[in-house]
Amino acid sequence: MHKQTIKTSTNEYDVIIGKDLLSNLESYLPHNYTNILIVTDETVSKLYLNTVKEALHHKNNIGISVVPSGEATKSMEYFYQLQTAAIENHLDRKSLIIALGGGMIGDLAGFVAATFMRGIDFVQIPTTILAHDSSVGGKVAINHPKGKNLIGNFYPPVAVIYDVTTLHSLPDREIRSGYAEVIKHGLISDTTFFKDVVNTDLTIPLNSDITVEHLRKGIAVKAKVVEEDEKEKNIRKFLNFGHTLGHAIESELGYGEITHGEAVAIGMLFALRVSEGIFDQSLPYEKLFEWMQHNHYPLSIKWPTIDNLIDKMKLDKKSENAVVQMVLLTEVGKPAVQNIDDATLRTYLEKFIRELG
Numbered sequence: 001m002h003k004q005t006i007k008t009s010t011n012e013y014d015v016i017i018g019k020d021l022l023s024n025l026e027s028y029l030p031h032n033y034t035n036i037l038i039v040t041d042e043t044v045s046k047l048y049l050n051t052v053k054e055a056l057h058h059k060n061n062i063g064i065s066v067v068p069s070g071e072a073t074k075s076m077e078y079f080y081q082l083q084t085a086a087i088e089n090h091l092d093r094k095s096l097i098i099a100l101g102g103g104m105i106g107d108l109a110g111f112v113a114a115t116f117m118r119g120i121d122f123v124q125i126p127t128t129i130l131a132h133d134s135s136v137g138g139k140v141a142i143n144h145p146k147g148k149n150l151i152g153n154f155y156p157p158v159a160v161i162y163d164v165t166t167l168h169s170l171p172d173r174e175i176r177s178g179y180a181e182v183i184k185h186g187l188i189s190d191t192t193f194f195k196d197v198v199n200t201d202l203t204i205p206l207n208s209d210i211t212v213e214h215l216r217k218g219i220a221v222k223a224k225v226v227e228e229d230e231k232e233k234n235i236r237k238f239l240n241f242g243h244t245l246g247h248a249i250e251s252e253l254g255y256g257e258i259t260h261g262e263a264v265a266i267g268m269l270f271a272l273r274v275s276e277g278i279f280d281q282s283l284p285y286e287k288l289f290e291w292m293q294h295n296h297y298p299l300s301i302k303w304p305t306i307d308n309l310i311d312k313m314k315l316d317k318k319s320e321n322a323v324v325q326m327v328l329l330t331e332v333g334k335p336a337v338q339n340i341d342d343a344t345l346r347t348y349l350e351k352f353i354r355e356l357g
């Protein structure tokens with residue numbers, strides 16, 4: 001078991017990562033709570049809800065809300081449904097919401113916790129590789145049909161309990177999706193980490209010790225950034241590498257049509273091409289492309305129109321005065337935020353979409 005404490009200017013919480021943590025869940029909760037509401041999705045509930053319930057069996061007041069799996073659930077409709085569940089389960093200010101699942105559940109349940117009675121405690125129990133990213137740092141949100149994560153808050157959990165045993169049941173597509181955020185953490189932080197991940201073959205069974213090492217390194221990269229800039233005034237933008245286009249693709253194609261990680265992976269390729277052009281630098285575009293191809297990431301998608309993509313990119317939260325900001329790399333491990341005017345963006349998008357086909 002490994003513990004990393006995240007300390008920002010306003011709060012502190014532990015990220016506990018290890019095997020078979022769920023059965024001991026109660027010992028990792030930082031306080032005693034009056035009532036607990038467990039929020040999970042249909043897939044995860046079948047796999048891990050019983051273990052969690054069993055671990056909390058002598059607590060009387062446990063409510064359970066199971067929502068449909070998939071990105072479309074990160075919506076106002078389910079946000080409202082969960083607020084109703086919080087009321088009907090008599091949650092009060094000393095109650096806890098447990099988010100048991102991947103990033104969709106963490107973002108949704110976290111936003112419910114952030115707003116119910118103006119904020120009650122929540123614990124993240126991530127069950128996907130991707131959620132090494134989403135469970136840390138305190139971004140919680142739901143999507144608007146017009147744009148990703150447009151309604152949300154910065155609201156940290158009181159603990160992150162990452163039982164990596166749960167990752168064994170992940171389908172290949174979700175392994176791929178999660179590894180996109182791992183490789184992002186490598187690209188924005190350090191050549192050795194990037195090389196290590198880009199040499200990982202996702203088409204054969206993962207070595208769980210190596211995966212846990214990758215997740216720990218990813219969490220360490222994220223922790224360092226959010227500790228310095230929790231509310232994304234400056235360097236936290238680096239964690240958004242690949243997301244300006246990635247989020248636009250997700251919402252244009254319809255939430256859940258492509259996974260978050262798949263869209264971000266395409267967005268990172270694009271950001272590398274723009275970086276190469278703007279900084280006249282050689283960057284590992286081909287290396288990332290080959291890794292994605294080998295590991296069956298979607299590379300040719302049903303592209304939205306460039307006008308629609310640009311409109312969505314302007315809705316990105318980094319934009320100011322409708323000018324798109326992208327996170328670029330001057331070299332691996334050296335991110336930089338750059339304003340990109342519409343004409344330049346259009347030129348790069350046209351070229352990139354032609355190149356990917």
Ligand SMILES: NC(=O)c1ccc[n+]([C@@H]2O[C@H](COP(=O)([O-])OP(=O)(O)OC[C@H]3O[C@@H](n4cnc5c(N)ncnc54)[C@H](O)[C@@H]3O)[C@@H](O)[C@H]2O)c1
Nearest residue numbers: 043069102103104105127128130133134139166169170260
């Ligand atoms: N808050 C943040 O900082 C942050 C960071 C990255 C991503 N995100 C958000 O996270 C979401 C994506 O997260 P995700 O990829 O975990 O998606 P997800 O939560 O939808 O999970 C993906 C799929 O895997 C299933 N699943 C989850 N755990 C499983 C397990 N152990 N075994 C088998 N199946 C399992 C789920 O039911 C779902 O069908 C997006 O909404 C994205 O915007 C947020």
Ligand SMILES: O=C(O)C(=O)C[C@@H](O)[C@H](O)[C@H](O)COP(=O)(O)O
Nearest residue numbers: 133137139148149236239240243317
């Ligand atoms: O933690 C961050 O900051 C990130 O940008 C991490 C991203 O991987 C994540 O997808 C995040 O939800 C994106 O945030 P948004 O502010 O662009 O919606």
Ligand SMILES: [Zn+2]
Nearest residue numbers: 181243260264
């Ligand atoms: Zn992301």
